[in-house]
Amino acid sequence: RKEVEQDPGPFNVPEGATVAFNCTYSNSASQSFFWYRQDCRKEPKLLMSVYSSGNEDGRFTAQLNRASQYISLLIRDSKLSDSATYLCVVNDFGNEKLTFGTGTRLTIIP
């Protein structure tokens, strides 16, 4: 079983719709959680950190459920520019490395 699991998609969503991605992680010692965005043939870039209390950044909302070891990302009023692969990422306590999921590919359709 992979440490971080995501539905690879693809998700094809009309412009303006709301879309949600989920991710599960297997290591209960994981302490930090993130969503990274990766455009085609580009490097990953940090989209947002994920906190237990939930956090929002404009149209993006991230949630963490430690009990269920589950992370989510919600995108409201989707834009064409949101088309990308969204990577769920965890960091384990005492460890510098990041562990990535396979990524969920999102395409926003005009």
Next chain:
Amino acid sequence: GAGVSQSPRYKVAKRGQDVALRCDPISGHVSLFWYQQALGQGPEFLTYFQNEAQLDKSGLPSDRFFAERPEGSVSTLKIQRTQQEDSAVYLCASSLTPFSGRTYNEQFFGPGTRLTVL
């Protein structure tokens, strides 16, 4: 300011050749990471440096892979006797300081080197 740079951006090697991939981290960044990203997959950790010290090499897939950062800045990932399964994008990332355990120091990624082994 300048981000993480990597060279070459593309490398084609014949099976059995040795290759060297270079990473220039953001100036002043203490931590440096190498990741391998196969097609359709997320990046996978290879190795980690804090300054010149290689503190974690648990992700290196075989002894054909070797990384160094002799002066605590530029790093080189060397792959000896390349195999077709080594074909991937090799990403380098740097962060300002080691993860304190309380504050996340963002890892900034370079554009990657796309290695194709024929």
